[in-house]
Every structure is written in structure tokens, then in C-alpha cells.
Amino acid sequence: MSKLANFREIGRKIVCVGRNYSEHAAELNNPVPTKPILFLKPTSSYVAEGSPIKIPKDCTDLNHEVELGIVIGSRASCISVEEASQAIGGYALGLDMTARDWQNEAKKKGHPWSIAKGFDTSCPISAFVEKDKIKNPNELDIWLTVNGEKRQSGNTRDMIFSVEYLISYISQFFTLEPGDLLLTGTPSGVSRVQPGDVLKAGLGDVVSMQFKVEA
Numbered sequence: 001m002s003k004l005a006n007f008r009e010i011g012r013k014i015v016c017v018g019r020n021y022s023e024h025a026a027e028l029n030n031p032v033p034t035k036p037i038l039f040l041k042p043t044s045s046y047v048a049e050g051s052p053i054k055i056p057k058d059c060t061d062l063n064h065e066v067e068l069g070i071v072i073g074s075r076a077s078c079i080s081v082e083e084a085s086q087a088i089g090g091y092a093l094g095l096d097m098t099a100r101d102w103q104n105e106a107k108k109k110g111h112p113w114s115i116a117k118g119f120d121t122s123c124p125i126s127a128f129v130e131k132d133k134i135k136n137p138n139e140l141d142i143w144l145t146v147n148g149e150k151r152q153s154g155n156t157r158d159m160i161f162s163v164e165y166l167i168s169y170i171s172q173f174f175t176l177e178p179g180d181l182l183l184t185g186t187p188s189g190v191s192r193v194q195p196g197d198v199l200k201a202g203l204g205d206v207v208s209m210q211f212k213v214e215a
């Protein structure tokens, strides 16, 4: 078993990419970015299957965002797009749970999104997926259902910036280290969740996961 199987415990940093699918940028009335938009979540936001997603107190619009996660396998700083795949240690499926009301408030004031994106349980995560289980991370179906109803259904080929481009770009600013997680952005279909909802999500036929939402 890979040393990265416990990447949540190694837990170095979680780097997230925003607006990486044009249809998602459009559904939130955002322009399509010309450079990747990056933000961070703390590793205290991780939650594994079997534990619930908790709606933070006073949040009235918690949204699901299903995303492909890249687990970094080797240290990488200022690497090229061509070198990027060597830094991949494996994969995971993640949810970038977002307190949309708090994010919108922060956007209006020009404040950071840290609380809206980084509260406890804002990063539900699947088991680690070995690197050789996925031949091409830029060609994967990704989906999410709420109480059995399909809400998000996309393919990573529609990402504006490819996995390799993102790794290279991020490594120009942050040294990537084994155990880091990159969340690569969400396809369209994000929506509000309620207490009692059951979220199921999957990545091709490689991995799926289920989480219950609690108040």
C-alpha cells in the first residue's frame, strides 16, 4: 500500500482551484479566468466517510462542489508542465463544501473566502486512489447526487486548466509536498444542501463516496 494512503493524516496543505469549468463560472455569474484562481483550506476541514458534513451555525446556503483531487507524491517547486505528472502520487474525490452566503458577503467586501471555504467538515474526502488506477486525470466523469437526484455531472476534460498545468502553475508559488491535496474545481450544478440530505459522489468507475448532512 502506498505511503500516501494516509494523506489526510500527513495533511500538509489543501490548495483549491476556483472557476475551472466555464459552465460553473457562468452559473455564478463570474467571468472565465485567464489564470487559475487559487485558495487554501486548512487540513482541519477534512472529514472522512462515516462522519457527517455539519452545516456551520448561521450559514443559510451551504453548497456542494464535487471535485477531482490530486494527491502530491513528491516535492515540487517551479516545475514545468512536462514535469508535472511526476509529482502526482495518487488521487482522491473531494467536496469543496462552500458557505455560499458567507462567500458572497466576503466577495462584496473584498475579504478572503477562508471561513466560507475552510470551516470544519468543509472538505469531505474519499479514500486514496492509487496513481495507476487512473490513466488520464483529464478524461474522467465526475458526478454528485443529493438524495438520489443527479445535481452535478461533468467530465474533467472540460476543465479550463489541465491537471498538469495546475500543478506546474501552483508550484511556481507554493512548494508542493508529499501529502498535499489539490482540488481542481467543480463542474456546474452546485446547489444548497439541507440537514438530513445524503450526498453521493463518484469519479468514473474508480471511486465513490457518501456523506450525510447535519445541522
Ligand SMILES: O=C(O)/C=C/C(=O)CC(=O)C(=O)O
Pocket (backbone or CB within 6 Å): 016, 017, 018, 019, 020, 021, 024, 028, 030, 065, 096, 098, 184, 185, 186
Ligand atoms: O467566485 C465565486 O462566486 C465562487 C467561486 C468558487 O466557489 C470557486 C470554486 O470553488 C470552484 O469553482 O470550484
Ligand SMILES: [Mg+2]
Pocket (backbone or CB within 6 Å): 016, 017, 018, 065, 067, 096, 185, 186
Ligand atoms: Mg470549488
